[in-house]
Amino acid sequence: MLVIRNLRTGYGNLEAVRGVTLHVEAGEVVALLGANGAGKSSLMKAIVGLLPPWGGEVRLSGRAITGEAPWHMISHGVVLVPEGRHILGDMSVAENLLVGGYHNPDRQLAIGEVFERFPILKSRARQPAGTLSGGEQQMLAIGRALAARPKLLLLDEPLLGLAPLIVRDVLRVVRDLRDHGVTVFMVEQNAMATLGVADRAYVLETGEIILEGRSEDLVRNPEVRRAYLGKGYKEVWE
Amino acid sequence: MRPGRRLGTSRRRERCRRPASARALPQSREGRRLSQFVQYLFYGITVGSIYAAVAIGFNLIYCTTGVVNFAQGEFVILGGMTAVTFSRYLPLPVAIAAAVVVVMGCGAGLDMAVFRRLRNPSILRMVVITIGLSIVIREAALHIWDEKARALPYFTGNETTSVQVFGAGVSPQVFWVLGVVFVMVAALHAFLKFTTVGTAMRACASDVQAAMLAGINVANMRTFVFALSAGIGALAGCVISPIAMTQYDGGASLAIKGFAAAVLGGLGNHTAAAAAGILIGLAEGFSGYLLPAAYKDAVAFAILILVLFLRPRGLFGSREVGSQREF
Ligand SMILES: Nc1ncnc2c1ncn2[C@@H]1O[C@H](COP(=O)(O)OP(=O)(O)OP(=O)(O)O)[C@@H](O)[C@H]1O
Numbered sequence: 001m002l003v004i005r006n007l008r009t010g011y012g013n014l015e016a017v018r019g020v021t022l023h024v025e026a027g028e029v030v031a032l033l034g035a036n037g038a039g040k041s042s043l044m045k046a047i048v049g050l051l052p053p054w055g056g057e058v059r060l061s062g063r064a065i066t067g068e069a070p071w072h073m074i075s076h077g078v079v080l081v082p083e084g085r086h087i088l089g090d091m092s093v094a095e096n097l098l099v100g101g102y103h104n105p106d107r108q109l110a111i112g113e114v115f116e117r118f119p120i121l122k123s124r125a126r127q128p129a130g131t132l133s134g135g136e137q138q139m140l141a142i143g144r145a146l147a148a149r150p151k152l153l154l155l156d157e158p159l160l161g162l163a164p165l166i167v168r169d170v171l172r173v174v175r176d177l178r179d180h181g182v183t184v185f186m187v188e189q190n191a192m193a194t195l196g197v198a199d200r201a202y203v204l205e206t207g208e209i210i211l212e213g214r215s216e217d218l219v220r221n222p223e224v225r226r227a228y229l230g231k232g233y234k235e236v237w238e
Numbered sequence: 239m240r241p242g243r244r245l246g247t248s249r250r251r252e253r254c255r256r257p258a259s260a261r262a263l264p265q266s267r268e269g270r271r272l273s274q275f276v277q278y279l280f281y282g283i284t285v286g287s288i289y290a291a292v293a294i295g296f297n298l299i300y301c302t303t304g305v306v307n308f309a310q311g312e313f314v315i316l317g318g319m320t321a322v323t324f325s326r327y328l329p330l331p332v333a334i335a336a337a338v339v340v341v342m343g344c345g346a347g348l349d350m351a352v353f354r355r356l357r358n359p360s361i362l363r364m365v366v367i368t369i370g371l372s373i374v375i376r377e378a379a380l381h382i383w384d385e386k387a388r389a390l391p392y393f394t395g396n397e398t399t400s401v402q403v404f405g406a407g408v409s410p411q412v413f414w415v416l417g418v419v420f421v422m423v424a425a426l427h428a429f430l431k432f433t434t435v436g437t438a439m440r441a442c443a444s445d446v447q448a449a450m451l452a453g454i455n456v457a458n459m460r461t462f463v464f465a466l467s468a469g470i471g472a473l474a475g476c477v478i479s480p481i482a483m484t485q486y487d488g489g490a491s492l493a494i495k496g497f498a499a500a501v502l503g504g505l506g507n508h509t510a511a512a513a514a515g516i517l518i519g520l521a522e523g524f525s526g527y528l529l530p531a532a533y534k535d536a537v538a539f540a541i542l543i544l545v546l547f548l549r550p551r552g553l554f555g556s557r558e559v560g561s562q563r564e565f
């Protein structure tokens with residue numbers, strides 16, 4: 001579904017993504033792991049056109065979309081839930097969802113589904129989104145993306161700052177979306193939780209893919225365990 | 239006994255006793271004072287609503303595009319001038335509609351020619367650019383027309399027609415100005431609140447990145463906002479033209495006063511900006527009691543400077559918005 005070849009991008013003189021090649025097949029959940037500053041968010045931004053690509057190619061279902069304006073992504077079925085949520089704080093929860101479904105003729109239906117999936121949002125529909133708790137804002141950010149009915153959902157650190165219980169909820173949503181035919185490509189620091197839902201994963205380091213593989217294999221990889229899973233991993237996972 | 243300022247209470251009582259028919263008769267000194275008060279009041283509200291229109295246009299552009307547009311006053315002048323020219327060939331309402339459309343085109347063109355090409359310009363650079371643009375537009379207006387002041391005909395009656403309000407003669411055009419500006423503010427509010435495009439516009443103002451990711455074509459939205467804002471200015475310029483005459487160089491002072499109103503209202507809040515515009519107009523009007531007319535323009539500047547010193551987030555602005563949006 002998504003094929004990236006040799007993609008390069010950055011800021012000024014700084015090359016944050018140095019020739020990344022990866023692919024995400026339809027119906028998969030693929031994770032992108034990496035330390036702070038590895039270039040994960042930059043890669044996401046380059047995919048959706050928030051950062052101009054310096055070179056390489058982004059293809060979606062065979063069609064090159066490299067460097068297209070971010071607002072065209074929705075018509076290709078691609079929606080990014082950006083790092084830091086980017087909630088419309090002075091607008092109500094309902095209005096946020098309405099904006100998310102701006103291009104979706106069936107937005108009322110899609111928003112109804114979002115409310116079913118996240119009942120808390122329904123009870124807060126009239127509240128200014130800026131007054132939601134962090135976890136609720138994360139749900140709203142995901143809900144807003146779903147209001148557009150994406151085919152490919154890009155998530156940039158959706159688990160950041162969430163309590164373990166909420167982490168489980170969000171992962172359940174990811175799994176459920178996959179079951180409904182949505183392809184998910186997600187950036188995460190929480191490798192342990194992410195590898196639990198992802199089919200495959202890539203590991204990015206200073207702008208380059210250094211490892212890739214099936215989640216089960218990566219979980220067993222000593223390098224990944226040392227770098228991204230931490231000491232506590234063994235007890236929790238096994 | 240001469241009624242001094244101290245005699246406020248007895249004056250009020252006497253006003254109540256006077257029969258309505260007496261208004262048209264030669265007035266007592268108190269009557270004249272009252273009618274003078276009403277004159278100042280209407281003067282203030284009228285010019286104030288024009289400042290309000292400029293402030294709203296300024297606000298709209300600033301919130302959605304981040305551009306601090308000091309050329310906002312030129313839209314008012316262009317609107318008035320173009321309508322005067324068109325009114326020679328077309329019936330008045332058509333001439334005004336056509337002028338508004340033309341100025342909206344100018345606003346959109348300005349965005350496409352200049353602002354679309356700037357990537358993340360600093361506030362200072364933007365101020366310099368928009369002031370430059372306002373000078374260019376002013377000089378162009380001088381070329382196209384000339385330095386003579388022009389006026390549209392009165393929408394109702396003529397310059398001698400007046401409606402009696404508490405003994406003061408008020409031109410019906412004043413009510414046109416108030417009505418049109420009020421309808422514009424109400425319509426804008428409804429548009430932003432209840433339509434999908436309006437909601438998308440607020441999304442652009444709130445978080446550009448989120449708006450882009452939701453599929454909103456932010457570049458086109460900006461152009462639309464410039465057009466809308468220019469249209470608001472132009473319509474205001476048309477309704478005020480019969481009473482305040484339109485001259486090529488009137489834009490700069492309008493822009494400053496509109497800016498003062500937008501800052502006073504707390505950037506980002508259209509209704510507050512409108513209220514602040516009227517407040518500045520009133521302050522200017524009533525300054526006639528205390529100051530020679532020549533100092534009228536200084537009033538708005540004094541208010542602007544005071545607000546910037548004492549309360550940069552504006553009278554009605556919230557702390558949160560103010561922290562992002564103060565100058
Ligand atoms: N707006 C920017 N301007 C300049 N440099 C930037 C900018 N954003 C990111 N960078 C740099 O690009 C590199 C990659 O940043 P990026 O945000 O992609 O990392 P990341 O992998 O998402 O990190 P994190 O896990 O902390 O979110 C970093 O070195 C960062 O300092």
Ligand SMILES: [Mg+2]
Binds near residue numbers: 040041042083
């Ligand atoms: Mg990041």
